[in-house]
Amino acid sequence: MERTAEGGCRCGAVRYRVAGAPAATTHCHCSDCRRMTGAPTLAWAIFPEDNVAIVAGELAVHETSPGVEWGFCAKCGSTLTYRRASRPGLFDVTTATLDDPELFPPEKEIWTGERLSWIRSNPDVPHFPRTATG
Secondary structure: OOOEEEEEOOOOOOEEEEEOOOOEEEEEOOHHHHHHHOOOOEEEEEEEHHHEEEEEOOOEEEEEEOOEEEEEOOOOOOEEEEEEOOOOOEEEEEHHHEOOHHHOOOOEEEOHHHOOOOOOOOOOOOEOOOOOOO
16 A cells, blocks of 8 residues: 655645655755745655645745745745756655654755754765755
């Protein structure tokens, strides 16, 4: 049986479901994630696009640059998703918005070159100064 998990925004207006294993799980330190969430870091679970479904409500989308889309709840403002045209077929969900965020702990830290000095990294996972692929 395929594993599924659900998550959603703070107010409950938008709900999503993910299925199967994620393609990757990351803990991101980039300035874009900080500014889009108001948090010092952001954890992501990255799934094949076909394995993510919005099951209630509708994502509002903000395009921060050509081909980069952030999905959020228009009612409460919770940041929920991320897509990038340069990574077709992948759909990221913010790990902390899952009903059980413990299901998908980060397997690597990315953009550590932009990490705030007062944030401590997990020494048990690989670190990448930029993305894990470049």
